[in-house]
Amino acid sequence: xxxxxxxxxxxxxxxxxxxxxxxxxxxxxxxxxxxxxxxxxxxxxxxxxxxxxxxxxxxxxxxxxxxxxxxxxxxxxxxxxxxxxxxxxxxxxxxxxxxxxxxxxxxxxxxxxxxxxxxxxxxxxxxxxxxxxxxxxxxxxxxxxxxxxxxxxxxxxxxxxxxxxxxxxxxxxxxxxxxxxxxxxxxxxxxxxxxxxxxxxxxxxxxxxxxxxxxxxxxxxxxxxxxxxxxxxxxxxxxxxxxx
Numbered sequence: 001x002x003x004x005x006x007x008x009x010x011x012x013x014x015x016x017x018x019x020x021x022x023x024x025x026x027x028x029x030x031x032x033x034x035x036x037x038x039x040x041x042x043x044x045x046x047x048x049x050x051x052x053x054x055x056x057x058x059x060x061x062x063x064x065x066x067x068x069x070x071x072x073x074x075x076x077x078x079x080x081x082x083x084x085x086x087x088x089x090x091x092x093x094x095x096x097x098x099x100x101x102x103x104x105x106x107x108x109x110x111x112x113x114x115x116x117x118x119x120x121x122x123x124x125x126x127x128x129x130x131x132x133x134x135x136x137x138x139x140x141x142x143x144x145x146x147x148x149x150x151x152x153x154x155x156x157x158x159x160x161x162x163x164x165x166x167x168x169x170x171x172x173x174x175x176x177x178x179x180x181x182x183x184x185x186x187x188x189x190x191x192x193x194x195x196x197x198x199x200x201x202x203x204x205x206x207x208x209x210x211x212x213x214x215x216x217x218x219x220x221x222x223x224x225x226x227x228x229x230x231x232x233x234x235x236x237x238x239x240x241x242x243x244x
Contacts, residue, residue, distance in 0.1 A: 005031035008097045008124060009068070009089050011112065012037050014049045014059065016139045016146040016165065017101030017127065017181070019191040022063075023142065024126035025099045026196065032065055033093050036085055038078070039069040047072075049149060049188050054221035055203060062198045066093070079115055086119035097122030103183055104129055132181035136170055144194030148187050151215045152178075155186045158208055161217040165189060190219055 008025060012018045012035035022032055037056055038047040045052050051059075053069070060067035068089060072081035089095045098116055102108045102125055109125065116123035127135055139146060146165040151158065155178045163169050170180050178186035193200040206218035 005029055006097060006122075007031050007033050007093065007095050008099050008122075009034045009036050009086065009093075009095045010065075010099045011035075011101070012059075013101070013188075014046060014051045014056070014191060015101075015189045016136070016144060016191055017103065019101075019144055019146070019194060019196075020135060020139050020142070021099050021101035021126045023144075023195050025124060028126060030097070030099065030124065032063075032099065033095060034066040034068050034089055035060055035063065036068045036070055036082070036089070036098070038082065039071045040073075041071045049190060050216060051190065051219060052221065055201065055219055058201045058203075058221065062201060063196055064198060079111065083115045083118045086115060086121055090119060090121055095121060097124050099124045099126065101127055103127050103132060103135065103181065105183065132179060132183055133170070133174075136165065136181050137167070140165055140167065140170075142195055144191055145200070146189040146191045146194075147217075149190040149217050149219060150188040152186050152213055153210070153215050154213050158215045160187065161208055161215055162205060 006029070008030045010018065010022045010025065010032045012022065014037070025032060040047050046056060056067055056069070068085055070082050070085045072078050086098055098121055100112045100123065102112060109128070113123040148160050148163050148165070151160050156173065156176055160173070173187070174180050182188065192203060203219050203221060206220060209216045209218060
């Protein structure tokens with residue numbers, strides 16, 4: 001008998017939980033066809049994880065799915081914009097559901113499920129109610145490369161920024177009093193390689209930015225960064241040659 005896989009979108013932040021949820025969804029028989037990422041147009045980056053458009057485009061390409069940027073503010077329109085994006089993907093790409101990487105925070109579950117119900121699609125939670133530390137361990141064991149990109153400085157120091165999750169790093173996070181999974185906002189990650197990725201995402205990091213209680217390690221598209229660097233070097237040589 002011929003089996004038709006259910007086409008779904010994935011609510012994708014760029015972090016470890018959404019990456020693992022997408023992987024689990026594939027194992028469950030779903031077919032991810034697009035990733036939905038909420039996007040702060042004013043900042044030119046995704047909400048929460050702060051990934052620029054070029055990086056998000058790379059991620060979508062290497063995962064072999066389309067990218068849907070949900071451009072929204074932080075107010076009441078957030079849910080409406082996300083719901084509208086789901087409706088659009090239902091019409092344009094035939095999705096029947098959306099996959100989320102939430103684990104056990106009931107408020108998050110209700111928000112995601114409400115958006116899906118209003119859009120007329122199924123909400124899928126492959127990680128729901130599972131042990132947080134076990135999920136981090138599974139992410140690492142599967143071979144996902146997740147770099148710590150954001151830390152809450154009242155809990156974790158800047159020395160964690162740029163480190164790739166490993167058993168040793170997770171142990172250190174727990175010793176600091178943080179949740180192993182960072183589910184309470186202690187840290188956020190950027191997954192740049194692993195299962196489902198056809199190739200690693202090319203990127204480079206910038207200088208640490210401190211804002212409020214958070215330390216942020218900017219991530220840039222490596223190809224664009226290289227072009228900017230080459231242009232800067234060419235400009236310097238031009239000035240030297242022309243004694244400007």
